[in-house]
Amino acid sequence: MTVRTWFITGVNSGFGREMTEQLLRRGDRVAGTVRKPDAVADLKEKYGDQFWVAHLDLTDVAEIKAVVGRAFAELGSIDVVVNNAGYGLFGAAEELTDAQIDHIIATNLTGSIQVTRAALPHLRAQQGARIIQISTFGGQAAFPGASMYHATKWAIEGFTEAVAREVAGFGIGVTIIEPGGARTRFxxxxxxxxxxxxxYADTPVAAVRGMIENGRALPPGDPAKMAAVIIASAEQSPAPLRIALGTDSFGIIRTSLADRLAALEAQQDLATSTDFPADA
Known part of the structure; x- marks a missing residue:
């Protein structure tokens, strides 16, 4: 198995932590970013130089550029860049504060965009690498009570798909991961x-709020199995553009795409009626 060097944002918990542990155990190098370095002190103590760690606030574009640049400078090359860090924001659109909206866009969307942009000059020079963007089934479907979370994920999927087409000629493969609910702290x-x-007390938004506040429902997804699939995707050639993980993700995305296709096909005559005549 090829030993690789990975750059992963948000390695303190969730998929980031699980991926990092699996990669370090098998002998790969990981450059991980965190908001609180103490959260991964145990990994640094155990793996030493195999685990490079840096503080990174994804809302700070200058820090993103500096950290990504330092990682490449100190590690020599990076084979896989994983945009993992992010969080969920729930509630009706008008319930959210301006500060909450600004922060989730800066973290989930702008932060991932800037990590990718900062890495691309280095990856192009290497003429071969992978970019993995962690999204969610919520990047292909939408539910009440998650409007701003969906906004960031639909947007980052559009950005990432376009980038995949832009950089394919440089040997850079790009994959979007769309997990369902997993038993992490997310x-x-x-x-x-x-x-x-x-x-909104008697609307579907209240059900979403209740689920978060009660904290009792167990999602079906196994984080260790999902992390293993994400890691294995770096070996696939060509890189898959999207990977859905979990029965809930697969079912929700399939239903959403089928409904959208049916609605689009019903509009074919209307759509074509707005063109100039063929002979015009």
Whole structure:
């Protein structure tokens, strides 16, 4: 098995932590970023120079550029860049505060964009690498109570798909990962809620709020199995553009795409009626 060097954002918990542990155990090098370095002190102590770690606030573009540049300078080359860090924000669109909206866009969307942009000059020079973007089934489907989370994930999927086409000629493969619910701290640890408005108390938004506040429902996804698939995707050639993980993700995405296709096909005559005549 080829030993690779990985750059992964958000390695303190969730998929980032699980991937990092699996990669280090098998002998790969990991450059990981965290908001709180103490959260991975145990990994640094155990693996030493095999684990490179840096503080990174994804809302700080200058820091993103500096950290990515330093990682390449100190490690020589990086084979796989994983945009993993992010969080969920839930509540009706008008319940969310301006600050909450600005922060999730800066973290989930702009942060991932800037990590990719900072890495691309280095990856092009290497003439071969992978970029893996962690998204969600919520990048292909939308539900009430998650409007801003969906906004960041639909946007990052569009960005990533376009980049995949831009850099294919440089030997850079790009993959979007779309997990379903997994038993990490994402839903009941890092997720945030907007201030509740009474107007939404009897709407589907309240059910989403209740699920987050109660913290009892167990998602079906196994983080260790999902992380293993993400890691294995770096070996696939050509790189798969999208990978759905979990029965819930597969089912939700399939239903969403089927519904969208059916609605589009029903509009074919209307769409063509707005063109100039063929002989015009």
């Amino acid at each position: 839903r009941y640890g890092s997720a945030q809620l907007g201030p509740a408005l009474d107007a």
